[in-house]
Amino acid sequence: MNRTVLDLWVGSFVIAGIGALLFLALKVGSMTTVNATDSYEVVADFQNIGGLKPRAPVKSAGVVVGRVADIRFDNQKYEAVVTLRLDKRYAFPKDTSASIMTSGLLGEQYVGLEAGGDSMNLKNGDRILITQDAVVLENLIGQFLYGKAQEGKAQEGAPK
Amino acid sequence: MQNDTLVEIEDAVFGYGERPVLKGINLTAKRGQVVAIMGSSGCGKTTLLRLIGGQVKAGQGTVRVAGESLGELDRAGLYRLRRKMGMLFQFGALFTDMSVFDNVAFQLREHTDLPEDAIRDLVLMKLHAVGLRGAADLMPSELSGGMARRVALARAIALDPALVMYDEPFAGLDPISLGVTGNLIRRLTDTLGLTSLVVTHDVQESLKIVDYVYFVSEGVIVAEGSAEEIRASDLPYVHQFVHGEADGPVPFHYPAPSYADDLQLGGQGA
Amino acid sequence: MLRQAIERLGNRTIQGVWRIGYASRFFVAMLLHSGTAFRRFGLTIREMYFSGVLSLIIILVSGLFVGMVLGLQGYETLQRYGSESALGTLVALSLVRELGPVLAGLLFASRAGSAITAEIGLMKATEQLSAMEMMAVDPIARVVAPRFWAGVISMPLLAALFSAMGIFGGYLVGVRLIGVDEGSFWSQMQGAVDFEQDILNGVIKSAVFGVAVTTIALFEGYDAPPTAEGVSRATTRTVVTSSLAVLALDFILTAFMFRGLN
Numbered sequence: 001m002n003r004t005v006l007d008l009w010v011g012s013f014v015i016a017g018i019g020a021l022l023f024l025a026l027k028v029g030s031m032t033t034v035n036a037t038d039s040y041e042v043v044a045d046f047q048n049i050g051g052l053k054p055r056a057p058v059k060s061a062g063v064v065v066g067r068v069a070d071i072r073f074d075n076q077k078y079e080a081v082v083t084l085r086l087d088k089r090y091a092f093p094k095d096t097s098a099s100i101m102t103s104g105l106l107g108e109q110y111v112g113l114e115a116g117g118d119s120m121n122l123k124n125g126d127r128i129l130i131t132q133d134a135v136v137l138e139n140l141i142g143q144f145l146y147g148k149a150q151e152g153k154a155q156e157g158a159p160k
Numbered sequence: 161m162q163n164d165t166l167v168e169i170e171d172a173v174f175g176y177g178e179r180p181v182l183k184g185i186n187l188t189a190k191r192g193q194v195v196a197i198m199g200s201s202g203c204g205k206t207t208l209l210r211l212i213g214g215q216v217k218a219g220q221g222t223v224r225v226a227g228e229s230l231g232e233l234d235r236a237g238l239y240r241l242r243r244k245m246g247m248l249f250q251f252g253a254l255f256t257d258m259s260v261f262d263n264v265a266f267q268l269r270e271h272t273d274l275p276e277d278a279i280r281d282l283v284l285m286k287l288h289a290v291g292l293r294g295a296a297d298l299m300p301s302e303l304s305g306g307m308a309r310r311v312a313l314a315r316a317i318a319l320d321p322a323l324v325m326y327d328e329p330f331a332g333l334d335p336i337s338l339g340v341t342g343n344l345i346r347r348l349t350d351t352l353g354l355t356s357l358v359v360t361h362d363v364q365e366s367l368k369i370v371d372y373v374y375f376v377s378e379g380v381i382v383a384e385g386s387a388e389e390i391r392a393s394d395l396p397y398v399h400q401f402v403h404g405e406a407d408g409p410v411p412f413h414y415p416a417p418s419y420a421d422d423l424q425l426g427g428q429g430a
Numbered sequence: 431m432l433r434q435a436i437e438r439l440g441n442r443t444i445q446g447v448w449r450i451g452y453a454s455r456f457f458v459a460m461l462l463h464s465g466t467a468f469r470r471f472g473l474t475i476r477e478m479y480f481s482g483v484l485s486l487i488i489i490l491v492s493g494l495f496v497g498m499v500l501g502l503q504g505y506e507t508l509q510r511y512g513s514e515s516a517l518g519t520l521v522a523l524s525l526v527r528e529l530g531p532v533l534a535g536l537l538f539a540s541r542a543g544s545a546i547t548a549e550i551g552l553m554k555a556t557e558q559l560s561a562m563e564m565m566a567v568d569p570i571a572r573v574v575a576p577r578f579w580a581g582v583i584s585m586p587l588l589a590a591l592f593s594a595m596g597i598f599g600g601y602l603v604g605v606r607l608i609g610v611d612e613g614s615f616w617s618q619m620q621g622a623v624d625f626e627q628d629i630l631n632g633v634i635k636s637a638v639f640g641v642a643v644t645t646i647a648l649f650e651g652y653d654a655p656p657t658a659e660g661v662s663r664a665t666t667r668t669v670v671t672s673s674l675a676v677l678a679l680d681f682i683l684t685a686f687m688f689r690g691l692n
Contacts, residue, residue, distance in 0.1 A: 003472075010475050013483045017587025020594035021633070027616070028522050028597055029623040055624060064621075108622075213564050242566035253557035270567050312561075 038088045040124040041069060044098045044111075049080045050134025052100055052109045058084050059101075060113040065090045068111060084111060084128075093118035099132035109134060166191050166323055166355045167212060171221035174204075174211060181207045183379035184221070189372075191322075194349050194356040196366045198401065199376035205359040206250075208376070209325050212357065213247060214238045226322060243271060246316030246324040250331060252308040254300040260287070260311050261296040267318045286314040290344060306337030313344060323355045324348075330362040338362075342369045363402050367391060375401065453649050460578055460648070463571035473576040474583075481542035481577070481644075482584030486591070488537055493592035496529060497521060497599025504600070505608055514610050518619035521600030526623060526632045527688075530593030532680050535639035537592075538585055539672040543647035546577055547668040550651025551661035559652075574652065578644050585640025586633045593632065631687045635680065642679055643672040 049071065058066040066086035074081045084098070095116030102109050113128075122128070167189040174182040181204040189195040197205050210216045211223055214230045223230045228241055254263050264283045268274055274282070287293045290310040300308060309329060316324050329341050346369040349356045360366045367373070367387045375383040375390075375398055383390070383398045390398060400408035416422065467474050504520040550573065553559050559569045597619075604610045623629065647668045654664035 006479050007475060009483045010478045013478065013486065013584075014587065016486075017584075017590055020587070020590040021629075023594045024526060024590060024597075024629050024632075025625055028526065028594075028619055029625045029629050055627065057621065215560065215563060239566040239568075242564060245564065247561065247564040249557045249561055251556065253561035255558055255561075256552075256556070267565050267567070270565070270572070315565075 039066065039085045040088060040122075041083055041085050042122050042124075042126045042128055043081055043083050044128040044131050045074070045077065045079045045081055046098075046100060046131050046133050047079055048133040048136060049082060050100055050102075050109055050136060052082065052111070052134065056108060056110050058086060058111045058113060060090070060092070060115065065113065082111070086122075091121040094120045094122055094126070095130065096122060096128060097130035097132065098128045100134035102135070164190050166226060167357065168224040169208075169212070169221070170224075172211060172218040172223055173220040174207060174216060174218050181379055182211070182218075185376070185379070185381060187374055187381065189323075189355050189357055191355050192349065192353060193371040194346060194358060194369055196358045196360060196370040196373045197376060198359075198361060198363065198366070198373060200361060200401070203376050204379050205376055206327055209247070209327055209357065209359055212323075212325065213245060214242065243267075243319055244322045246319070246321040248309065248312050248316050248324065248326045248329055250328045251305070252300075252312035254303075254308055254312055254315070256300050258300075259296070260292070260298050260300065260303070263300070263311060264315045264318055266315065271319065282318070283314075286318055287311075289317070289348065290314045291340075304337075306333050306340065309333070309337075309341060310344065313341075313348070317348060317352065317354070320352065321354060323357065326356065326358045326360070328360055329358060330360055330365050338365055342366070345369055363404075367402075449653075452653070453645075456649050456652065457645055459570050460575050460645070463568060464575045464579065466571040467575040467579045473572070474580050477577045477580035478584055480545065481538075481581050482588065485538055485541045485584070485588060488541055489534055489588050489592050490595050492533060492537060493530075493595030494599040496533060496592075497525065497596030497601075498603045500524060500529075500596065501600035501603030501608075505604055505610065514604075514608075515614035516618055517600070517604045517610050518597075518615035518617075519622040521604070522597055522619045522623050523628065525593040525596040525600075526628050528680070528684070530596065531589045531632050531636040531639060532676060534589040534592040534636060535585065535643060535676040535680075536673050538581075538588060538640070539643045539647075539676060540669050542581065542584075543643045543668050543672050544665045546581075546644065546647040547651040547654070547665045548661060550574070550577075550648060551654035551656075551664050554652065554654060555656035555658070555661060557656075574648050577648060578641075581644030581647075582637060582640040585643070586636040589632065589636030589639075627688075631683075635683050635687075638679055638683060639676050642675045646672040646675060 052068060052071065054068050054071055056068045057064045058068060066084055068082060069085040070083040072081045072083075073079075082098075086092070092113060093116045095118040097114045097116065099112050099114070100109055101112045116130075165188050167187070169185055169187040172182055172185045173180070185208065187195075187197075187208075197208060199205050207216065211218055212225060212230075214233070217231055225241060226244060228237070230238070230241070233241060254260075255266065258266070261283055264286055265279050268279045268282060272279075284293055284296065287296055290313050292307060292310055292314065295303065295307065295311070300311070303311065313324075313329075326345065329345065330338055333341060342365050345356055345358065348354065358366055358370065367390065370387055372386055373384060373390045374381050377397060383393060383395050385393065391402065393399065393402070396408060399405075406412055500521045501517065504517050505514060508514050508516055508520065550559075553573065559573065562569045562572060601615065605612045605615050650664040650668045650671070651661075654660045
């Protein structure tokens with residue numbers, strides 16, 4: 001086999017392989033893994049995080065603005081401490097609230113941020129004070145049943 | 161200090177595992193000579209070549225090539241010494257993935273920084289010496305056995321070695337190729353001033369071209385001498401070998417218990 | 431009887447340990463003599479043609495079909511829960527994390543690994559390696575190391591091509607054929623596949639498989655008895671051993687890589 005033909009083939013092979021890698025990186029995966037240099041971290045405490053996992057997206061108005069970096073349990077307050085790694089391009093006021101949401105009925109859970117009105121922005125290491133816990137299905141059903149029961153009692157009592 | 165002796169082996173002992181192959185070999189080859197090492201198949205001739213090439217190390221005794229003792233050389237020293245040696249393997253051992261030209265050019269490309277023009281000239285010269293300049297672009301699979309061996313010979317002399325070793329150069333060749341190869345060995349030895357060590361069991365062909373012959377049997381040298389001395393020798397072993405007799409000191413039968421016992425004649429057993 | 435059985439066991443053990451030791455020495459020698467493979471990169475490029483380019487067809491075709499099957503089966507399962515839109519995620523994650531590296535590794539073992547063993551074994555049987563040694567050229571540096579590095583470089587590229595082709599196959603079946611929404615196919619996939627955790631780990635996996643498969647193939651060839659039977663047995667052993675090695679390594683690597691995730 002001619003040397004140049006061989007080189008050409010191997011060159012095309014390498015280009016195709018790297019092309020496939022780029023395709024995987026850009027089109028299949030979200031290259032938007034925020035790395036440490038252009039991000040900042042804030043923490044938020046939750047009483048219940050439901051099924052939230054590290055690397056879950058952090059969204060604001062439906063746009064991914066960061067990822068959950070770490071989840072710990074605070075043994076003093078008996079609360080979950082969630083570290084959020086946010087993209088530097090997005091700044092949020094100090095009184096931003098964080099809540100744990102579910103995409104769809106059975107979808108993955110993510111952290112939703114809702115901006116407040118403070119003039120100061122969150123900085124690296126700050127704490128989000130207003131949080132809303134994950135909705136736990138069992139509690140929801142329990143509340144619903146309890147509410148129904150209350151309703152029923154009220155109706156029973158009414159005709160008397 | 162140009163010493164007359166190129167290869168010198170003293171009391172070399174070698175064995176694979178516990179099986180001794182060479183049991184004290186003494187051998188010398190002078191510069192410019194064609195020396196043959198003869199013996200029946202499996203008597204350790206090829207091992208002797210591997211010993212001289214440094215592929216195996218002698219258990220005892222010394223092997224000296226060009227004044228350097230092989231046992232004392234490190235890897236780098238051995239590789240340096242091997243550049244002065246060429247070896248022709250039994251079936252040529254050409255690199256099957258390269259053309260004839262690239263095979264001959266192999267060592268030049270590996271060991272020298274010569275420009276491609278110079279390599280081309282040298283390769284064509286070596287191929288011309290073995291009469292195969294026209295086959296430069298063929299692949300080894302397209303060559304006949306005799307041609308492959310001539311290409312391998314051209315490859316072995318590519319770096320102008322001082323010593324060329326031939327492992328069974330005559331095995332499996334037709335009579336014409338046989339004569340061609342024998343003549344080539346003699347002619348190249350004389351014109352290039354090298355030393356040739358030929359391991360063979362082809363007595364008639366090799367006696368035509370050699371200066372000196374060693375007979376090896378069961379790991380020791382049993383006879384030595386010039387071609388005429390060997391032809392005239394009346395040592396039973398040499399006589400049997402030279403004249404190709406079926407039975408003699410080298411028995412036709414592999415050692416075995418008595419034939420009658422083995423066939424269980426005489427009624428005992430089943 | 432018992433004594434014989436114990437003796438045989440002992441013999442096997444000693445031989446096994448000896449072989450592992452010999453293989454490790456071979457591996458180290460190969461790494462130490464890798465200079466030539468990089469100084470004269472042409473040698474490595476040549477081998478990349480044989481192990482990489484010539485494996486392309488089987489890798490691309492298998493990738494496409496595996497992806498298409500994943501698309502069909504995944505859709506079948508997901509639509510029961512009304513989450514067809516997660517088809518992209520399913521196809522991409524299974525391919526990038528597992529199927530791409532593993533299947534490409536298995537195909538590489540049987541396509542390129544067996545060829546390497548047969549080639550090296552035949553070079554040994556026809557004394558080409560001895561001839562090279564006698565010409566003061568180290569066969570490990572000149573023959574073995576370039577093949578090793580060619581395999582190590584080719585393998586991740588082949589695995590990436592396999593995964594990409596598979597995702598394309600899943601897209602063809604899922605979106606073009608069945609009619610899953612194209613937007614959610616890609617966006618859910620992008621939301622779920624992480625570059626570092628999934629894609630990079632897949633690349634690392636496939637590189638490790640490349641090291642394992644080529645080392646086994648080269649060692650088996652180099653160690654093969656110089657006969658036709660010896661070479662053919664060594665070739666079979668290469669395929670069996672390296673396939674098992676790929677699967678076992680996959681389990682170990684997966685356990686390490688994705689341990690912290692869930």
